[in-house]
Structures are given as structure tokens and as C-alpha cells.
Amino acid sequence: MKLALRNQNPDTRIRKLLNIALITVLSFVSVASPIQAFSKRSETCPSDVETLMTRMLKDLPGYSNRVAQRSRIGDRSVEIYNYILVAGNPEFEPLPLSNLQYEPELPDETKQVFFTTLERQYTPTEAILLQNYYWLFLTPTSEGWRLVLLFSQLADLEQGDLPLPPQNAMNGAIGQGIKLWLKDCRAGVLKQ
16 A cells, blocks of 8 residues: 555545545444434433332333342352342332431432332242332432432231331342443433
């Protein structure tokens, strides 16, 4: 290529270099245009928490089950498996927390949502249905919704047992599933 360009006059050389540059630019544009078209078609995350939770709870079992499956790949010693069958029944009436904190410096935009999951737990001998309760704290940011806290209260196994205390569920399958779903929602890659 160098030899062919050196032996030609300067105008022909410049024209060929411009053609090569144009072909290079067009190839980058043709690769970038499907990505741009996809991002234009995708929706942004809903700004109201009710719509957000309706969409999230529909997808949450799939997200959380994938998180649980990936965590079990490295540890085959566990003989009890939980699968989230359905998540739903969101309630948006927050518990009053103002008397439990110092005077806030910034306005509190955190939203509280309560929801339940129906899970099936497989042991070596049987399958058990569990209903678990979650208390979710979300906050809106300039990029979209973020998970702040997640508490769970697991279902009692026997009728009449004392309720179990709430536990931090941020790093469990449900908490990680919520984080992944919110990340996908902010990226605009969720299907309607």
C-alpha cells in the first residue's frame, strides 16, 4: 500500500486516503447505529414507585432465582434449595420512622414498600411452601432508583410459632435480584 501511494501524484494519494478514512468512519457508524436504535426504543425506569414495583415484582422471581442458582454452582454441599415462585402484594403505606432518627439535614425521599414472596423449599425428602415478607427502602437518584435497605421476616414454619425477627436481606437472593433489576431498569434494557 505504501509503495502504491508513493508513486502516485499528491492529489490521487489524498483522494485515496480520504476514501479510506470515509470507509472507516462509515463502518463505525453502521456498527453504532443498531446500538443507538436499541437505546432509543427502550423505556426509562418509571419515576413513580407504584409503577416501578409492579414491573419489578413481576420480574423479581426470575432475577432472584438466577442469583440463587449462580451462588449454588460453587457450593454443592447445600441440600436445601429455595425457589421464588411469585412476588407480589405491594403495600406503599410507610411506617413512621421520624421519631427514631436525628433531625434530618436533607429531605428524606426514601420510599418504603412492603411485599411478599411465595417460595418453595426443596429438602431431600419433601417440598415446603413458604410465604416470606419483605420491607424495602428505595430512593430516587439522578440516574434512577437505588436500593437502600431490605429487611425480611421469614415465615414461621409451624402454626403458632413466635414470629422470627426481621433480618437484613440485602445480600440474599431477593436483595441481589432487586439490585440487578434496578440496574437493568436504569440501563433501559427491560422488556415491557
